[in-house]
Amino acid sequence: MKRSELLSRIFITVAVLGAVGAPLFVWARTPLIHAKVAEDGGWNPDVIQANAGEPLFLKLTSDDVVHGFAVGQMDMQSVDVLPGKVSNVTLTFDKPGIYTFFCTRWCGLNHWRMRGTIEVSGSPSDHEPALSEAAEPLYVTLGLDIDAPHDALVIPRSQPSAISGQQLAANLPIDLSTDYYRAYSPYQVFDELPNTSLTESQSWDVVAYIWQSNTTNESLSDGQQLYAQNCAACHGENGAGNGVFADDLAASGESSMQTMAGADQMTMQTPVDFTDPTRMLGASPALLQGKILRGGMGTGMPMWGSIFTEEQIWDLIAYLYSFQFDYHRGEAQ
Ligand code: HEC
Ligand SMILES: [Cu+2]
Structure with a gap:
């Protein structure tokens, strides 16, 4: 086997492994997002990064009571976030912008304060206007x-x-x-x-x-x-x-x-x-x-x-x- 052939074979193997492995790797690396009532800190982390047009994988769990997860201004079903369990969510954002995610279960007096942001970076190629550039109220x-x-x-x-x-x-x-x-x-x-x-x-x-x-x-x-x-x-x-x-x-x-x-x-x-x-x-x-x-x-x-x-x-x-x-x-x- 010629040396160059060997090299390219190794290269292909690595590439194939990479294609299969990358999502698994991303998945394993996806940090667990913890929910707690607002008095105890709310969402942690409460700022998440994403890229427009690419799937964002999230894993969510609660450290106290039942919470819910949804993203504002997006047509999505709210997801329950339960103590001792992990809920998986995959989101894809068309438009870049700052999105707000929030708790959807009345978990206490300060429930509505359980909010965080998803910062979606945009590809300049799509000409969609970024979110929250709404007209003047x-x-x-x-x-x-x-x-x-x-x-x-x-x-x-x-x-x-x-x-x-x-x-x-x-x-x-x-x-x-x-x-x-x-x-x-x-x-x-x-x-x-x-x-x-x-x-x-x-x-x-x-x-x-x-x-x-x-x-x-x-x-x-x-x-x-x-x-x-x-x-x-x-x-x-x-x-x-x-x-x-x-x-x-x-x-x-x-x-x-x-x-x-x-x-x-x-x-x-x-x-x-x-x-x-x-x-x-x-x-x-x-x-x-x-x-x-x-x-x-x-x-x-x-x-x-x-x-x-x-x-x-x-x-x-x-x-x-x-x-x-x-x-x-x-x-x-
Ligand atoms: C955490 C408690 C709380 C929640 C939840 C809440 N509000 Fe209020 N809202 C208030 C308080 C307190 C006021 C009075 C103070 C003020 O006007 O800023 C008020 C005032 C208002 C006013 C002002 C009316 C006026 O005549 O000026 C509107 C309209 C209103 N709320 C709509 C809503 C709507 C719609 C929702 C749900 C999407 C909502 N509120 C949820 C506490 C709440
Ligand atoms: Cu909550």
Whole structure:
């Protein structure tokens, strides 16, 4: 056998071994990610590197209670992370960017703080825009101060009915467009309705109809699901601000929550009561979107901008208004 032949044979063997071995090697090298409740440190490690277009292998285990794992703004099934077991996850990211991974099980008062990031480096060849280069949020475009009080000065005496509003609106020059709906609070719309012979309660019915026109059944039920999973523990199953964690949240005081930069001036608050018409009818969809995207910056309201897609946030908002308006979904449609 000629020397060069031998060399190339060895080379091929190594290459073949390499092809088979590399994934195994990567697998064995994949560090175990440990989950613990936020008070004990949350995810460790909490920053993970990946490359766009290449599979990322993750191994997850819990050191205390049952947690869950999902990545924000990605269409993925959440994975249970159990004590004493290892869950395997393989993810592939199309777009470079900073992704947020988060716990999906209510593991305690600070559950929502269990977040980490996946830094996905991109190949410049694909012309996909990187993640989180989303357009400027609407509240910024509109110049809204989302921290200012926004009480409605007039509230309806009974729950406004979209169905009766629909009949009343038939001959009115009203704007049903999404742009209009998103930019104004129900109270502002009520206040600006064209001067007619409508009574106050009829005017509110027309407002309810405008809101219903911008709400689909699908959006409502998606919003309801997201709400039950992510918001009810603080804001309450029925939106009344009395979730199982509401009292603990207030009692937990400032120290544990105020870790975000710039949060010093803010104080802990009780979760907003979405059934309160003064507050909710004075809030535009744009304002609610801003709050949900950005969070309260130290008030106890988490930020969700890196978790939900824009559509999911609009679904949540549609659902929040359903605590105010009578849509009579089943009967009307
Ligand atoms: C850990 C508790 C907690 C969770 C979970 C939580 N919130 Fe809140 N939320 C609060 C607190 C406290 C406030 C009041 C302080 C503030 O407005 O910043 C608040 C305020 C808000 C407001 C502001 C309303 C207004 O009139 O200004 C909106 C909107 C809101 N939450 C939506 C949500 C949605 C949607 C979810 C789920 C995706 C959610 N919240 C989950 C605690 C929570
Ligand atoms: Cu958890």
